[in-house]
Amino acid sequence: MSIPLVIGVPLSWYLILSAILFTLGVAGFLFRRNIITVFMSIELMLNAVNLTFIAFANKLGQNDGHIFSFFVMVVAAAEAAVGLAIILTIFKNRQTLEIDEVSTLKN
């Protein structure tokens, strides 16, 4: 892999960074047991995708990517509100945040 001698940053660097962050999010989602940490891993994945949107918006010279990532942020905000309310309810009913212990539908 030869890095071309230019002043700017190659677009691929942004995409690779996004891939690394997304993978970290997946890893956190799979390996962590705390519901809140799992939720935060999802947010990390959303952020990684946002970076891709913005990088491609720059490459293509359009700001549609910015608008998409704006929508992602709004949806993430809504998701966080509902998700955290669900976590609060779970904690109220089961007194635990371990995701493995919340595997039955009935309490």
Added chain:
Amino acid sequence: MNYLLLSLIKTAVVVGVLMHTLAYLQWIERKVIAHVQLRVGPRRVGPHGLLQPLADVIKLITKEGMMPSHVNKVFYLLAPFIAVTFALISISVIPFGPIINVGGVKTGMELTDLNIGILFILGISGMGVYGVALAGWASNNKYALLGGLRSSAQMISYELPMALAIASPLLILNTLSFRQIVEKQSFYYFGFIPNWSIFHSPFPQIFAFLIFVIAAFAETNRVPFDLPEAENELVAGFHTEYSSMKFASFFMAEYANMVTVSCVATLLFLGGWQPPFPVQYGSGYIPVIIHLIAALVCFYHAANPARPFDRITLPVFGVLFLVIAGVFLIPVLQPVLLPLFWFGAKVGAILFVFIWIRATLPRFRYDQLMKFAWLFLFPVAMINLFATSLAVALTAK
């Protein structure tokens, strides 16, 4: 001139002025509250206690930095750092005056003019809550934890009316850059009523201004919204376990936040550094007159001293005020000093209101605080925003 060098000089000036303002704001607060309560306030260190801030700084620096054994060490040390950093960063986009020409170098009186200046301030002030929340959590103390919890809930709640209150003048002014915000408020109706946002003719933003100031009280954890550090419920709230410079960092952050919100209120609603009436009617002489009056008051009290010490100190202050009045008359310095004076006067007035309210009002109860934000402030801000946007849409050319 080199951009880097210029930025460094401006940073040095701004940091120097800001640090002194923060130190003396605390002296002013103690003096004002003392006089409201019919006391004299600090007057041991230096004439009229003027060296008290210096003494406080020396005391805080030389105190032993205690580290309680039960705290989470990383976050305990990180929290005051976060609080003070984000409080001080936001001052960097505030313009204090117009673009000036010093020795052939044209530069704006601010560190940088971002075209998203107001969003930058909102974002950075939103980060400041982490300092308080983390301090409360890392202290591993029930009072501190309650303070941190209260603070994060309060700041999230009051950010909404604050953002809505900021949005309505922005609809009129149609820009996000602070410099342009001020420049768009620079003309006068009928030649003498200033076109500031709170006087803007078809839809004055007086409600937005009031909502902004009330929300600012809550965002900076000031009385009557100082629930996070309510001393008779929570010992000292989130900074119970902090001492020496770590405590001073929280203190500085609170005052820096006060200065920032006052600056933002001045720029958004009160026309920044624009004088309240045009220069041709003699607004340039107001600072001279004010300082002359101050000098006369000093001389009068020196002639009739309340304490023997005043016979020596007050004439010195009187002469100082006379010199300042003279400096405002020098034509070369006027384009620099007059905007600074008006900006400082407006910010000072808002800061005085902060202190005045602290000396006057009792504290809210926690449920009242939340009810006030969601059932009163938020709907009013929403209605104000609707009315303003309707008016803007109807009057748009």
Added chain:
Amino acid sequence: MDQILFLLFAGIAVLCGINLVLQSHPISSALSLVGVMGALALLYLQLGGEFIAAAQLIVYAGAIMVLFIFVIMLLNAGKERAVPRYLWVRWAGLPLLFAFIAAMAYIVQRILPPSGEVKFGAFTLGSAEAIGTRLFTTYLLPFEITSVLILIAIVGAIVLARKEIE
């Protein structure tokens, strides 16, 4: 200069991301995520997205993450219990992750033309004005639908979080 800044912020983002996954206490993870978001906001600035950078700070770091930290503090969530993992997860997990990243990097490198570099200041459509114009003309319908979505989320959150009436 651009490359140095990119590497700096990308390094911060990756380190914070790794920290998020490795820390066993949710508060540490939450703060690492705030660090990732801050670094990403700076990268957005480098890509010319001023408005998105500010929105990232205000919405993500300033509101959503504060909510997370609030809930963590409210529930007094402690450290995660260490659970014995399957043997193959312990030995194959990390190499598989690296293989996944390497495969993605390889594909990205092969597909993208080498000339696609990003210069600071070259992209000017990221201002609040440009985004606002686009949002309220081309993307008006999605915008309105999003507001309905938020309304649903508000109602849902209130229903879920209210006290049980016996």
